[in-house]
Amino acid sequence: VSMNEICFVHVDGTKLKSEVIRIKGKIAQIQVYEMTGGIKCGDKVEFTGDMLSADLGPGLLGQIYDGLQNPLPVLAEQAGWFLERGIYADGLNAEKKWEFTPTAKVGDTLKAGEYIGTVPEGPFTHKIFIPFNLLGAYTVKSINEKGEYTVNETVAVVTDERGKEIPLSMAFRWPVKRAVKCYSERLAPQETMETKVRLIDSFFPVAKGGTYCIPGPFGAGKTVLQHTTSKYADVDIVIIAACGERAGEVVETLTEFPELTDPKTGRSLMERTIIICNTSSMPVASREASVYTSVTLAEYYRQMGLNVLLLADSTSRWAQALREMSGRLEEIPGEEAFPAYLESYIAAFYERAGMMHNLNGTQGSVSIIGAVSPQGSDFSEPVTQNTKRFTRCFWALDKALAYARHYPSVNWNNSYSEYISELDLWYEENVDPDFARYREEIASILYKESSLMEIVKLIGADVLPDDQKLTLEIARVIREGFLQQNAFHKYDTYVPLSKQHKMMKVILHLYHKCQRIIALQIPVSRLTATGIFERVIKIKYDVANDETEKLDELIGYRLRETLADDIELLDGAGYEFDIDEVRKGRLSPVFFGSALTNFGVETFLQHFLKMTSSPLPRKSDQGEIDPMEENDFSAFVFKIQANMNKAHRDRIAFMRVCSGEFEAGMD
Secondary structure, three states: OOOOEEEEEEEOOEEEEEEEEEEEOOEEEEEEOOOOOOOOOOOOEEEEEEEOEEEEOOOOOOOEEOOOOOEHHHHHHHHOOOOOOOOOOOOOOOOOEEEEEEOOOOOOEEEOOOEEEEEEEOOEEEEEEOOOOOOOEEEEEEEOOOEEEEOOOEEEEEEOOOOOEEEEEOOEEEEOOOOOOOEEEEEOOOOEOOOOOHHHHHHOOOEOOOEEEEEOOOOOOHHHHHHHHHHHOOOOEEEEEEEEEOHHHHHHHHHHHHHOEOOOOOOEHHHHEEEEEEEOOOOHHHHHHHHHHHHHHHHHHHOOOOEEEEEEEOHHHHHHHHHHHHHHOOOOEOHHHOEOOHHHHHHHHHOOOEEEEEOOOOEEEEEEEEEEOOHHHOOOOHHHHHHHHHOOEEOOEOHHHHHOOOOOOEOOOOOEEOOHHHHHHHHHHHOOOOHHHHHHHHHHHHHHHHHHHHHHHHHOOOOOOHHHHHHHHHHHHHHHHHHOOOOOOOOOOOOOHHHHHHHHHHHHHHHHHHHHHHHOOOOHHHHHHOOHHHHHHOHHHHOOOOOHHHHOOOOOHHHHHHHHHHHHHHHHHOOOOOHHHHHOOOOOOOOOHHHHHHHOHHHHHHHHHHHOOOOOOEEEOOEEEOOOOOOOOEEEEEEEEEOOOOOOOOEEEEEEEEEOOOOOOOO
C-alpha cells in the first residue's frame, strides 16, 4: 500500500472509490470519494496499486466530467438525474472510432511526449503520444496504416533499450497529482493573453502561461468575468473546473456553454471546452480531486503545442476541502484552521502553469485563473493571501462597483499585474510603441482622481481649481467610456487591443487640448457645456471593432463631423495669433464685442480687411465660380425664413454673394 493509492471499499455489494491519504505503520487511512453511510468494521477494502489517474486521449473535448473524470451524461443515462454512489464510467468513449494517421515510421527512435500519429478532434489535430510514463528512448517496431481505430486498440508497437515490446494505443493514463514534465525548457512570459476586456488587457494584463487570481465576494461578477474571458480570450482550449461552487452557478454553466458560439470558428464553444463539475453538495474529497484532474488535462493539450486556459472556480472551496480532510486526520491546524501545508498545495497547483518548449518541438502554454471567494470581502484571509504569493496578477473585484453595475467590477486601485514590464516589448511590437505611455498616463489620472475624491468628500468639488476639476472630468470619461464595458452590446462585449489603444489616444488627446484651454483661464464649465465629454464616452458604442481606422488621429471621420465645432474651438483657442495662418485659412481670429464698443466699427473693419484674403473660388453644380474672373452676379441661398413681418405673409431668402454685384430690382 502506498500514499495516494486508489482503493475500493465494498459496502453491501457496492464498491466505493477511495484514496489513501495517510499511512502509519500497518494502518492506512483512506478518504472515500462518496457518501460514507453504511460503512462498518470488517468491510472489505480492495487496493488497486494505481494512483488517481486521468484517461488521456482523443474524445476529451466537449465532455462534462466530475472530479474523478466520470462523464456525467453517461452516469445520468445509467442512474437518472439523481446519481447513485458506486457508479463509475471510463473517461473516454471506448466504442467510438477515430481516424488515425501515422506520422512515425518503423525504426524511428522516440521519447515520452513525442507523437506517433494524429487524429482529427473538433477544430484541432490531436497528437497521439508516447505515454508520459515511459522513460528513455523507444524504437518503433510496427505502426498501423491510416484507418479507424478505437482508443484502446493497438496502433503501434515500440521496443525499449532492452528489446522489450510495448504495445501502444491512442489512450493512456497519468496520475493527476504528478505534473507532466515532457518539456525541455520553461519559457519566460513573452506574449499577452488577450482577453478582449479593456480594463484587463490595458492595465492588468496576463501573459500566456501566466497565473492570476480573481478574489471577490459573492455577487461581484467572478463567474461572468470568467465566462467572458473563456469565450473571447486568445487561447485554443478552455477547461472549467467548477470546484465546490453552488449548484445554481454550475447549472448555468452547463446550460449556457453548449449554446454559445465560438467567435473564432463560428461553431459551438463546447468543441474546444472541457468542464469538470463538482458542486458544493458533493463529497469534499472529489472536490479536492477536481482541481488536479483539470490541470492534468490542461498539461496534456499543452504537449500538443496548444494554449490552454484553466478556470478554477473556486479555489476557496478546494481549500475548505483540504481543511476538512486535515481536521479528520487530527493534524495541527494553521491560520483559521486551514492546514499548515496550505501554501505548499497552492504553490504546487499554480506551478503547473507556464509556457513550455515541449520535447516534440512544439510550444504550448497553460494559463491558470483561480477565483477566490473570501468571506465578507476579507482579502487578508489565508487562501487569498497565499494565492497572491504564487500568482503574478491580481484582479480585485469590488462589491460597490458590482452593485453600481460597473462591469467588470475590478477595482483599479487595488489590482496589479507583475507582467506589465515583461510584456511592454510585446505591446510595442504588436500594438503601438506609445501603448505603455498611454497606459501610464491614464493610470496617473485615475490615481489623482482617487486623491481628489477624498477632498471632494469633505468640502465639495466647487472649491477645486479648474485644472483639478478637469482631472475629475477626464477621470469620469476614462471610467465610463473606457474601463466600463457593456456585456450585451455588439461592439462593447469584447474589444481588440487595436481599438483599446486608439480609444486611449482619443481620451488623452482631449485631455491635453482641454489643459491648454484651462491655461487660458476658460472655466471647465464652458467645456462641459459643449457636451464633448459625453460624446467621447459614447465612442465605444459608435465605432465597430473592425472599423478602428475611424479613431485614427483624433476621433475618426464620422464622429468628427458631430464634434467639429467643439474640436475646432478647443484646437483654435490654444494657438498664438499668426497672421500668415489666418490668411491661409488655418486659424480663425476672434474679435471681442467690448473692442467694438471702445474703438468703434471702423477700426474693426480696417483690421478685418487687413487680415482677410481675397474672395476665393466656390464650387457649384455648374463648375467653379471665380469672383476675380466672373463679372455676372451669382450667389447661393443659405437660409429661407418666412413670416418675418406679421402684417402680411412673406418669405425672405438670404444669399451669399459669389461673384459680380447685386443691384436692386435685378432678376
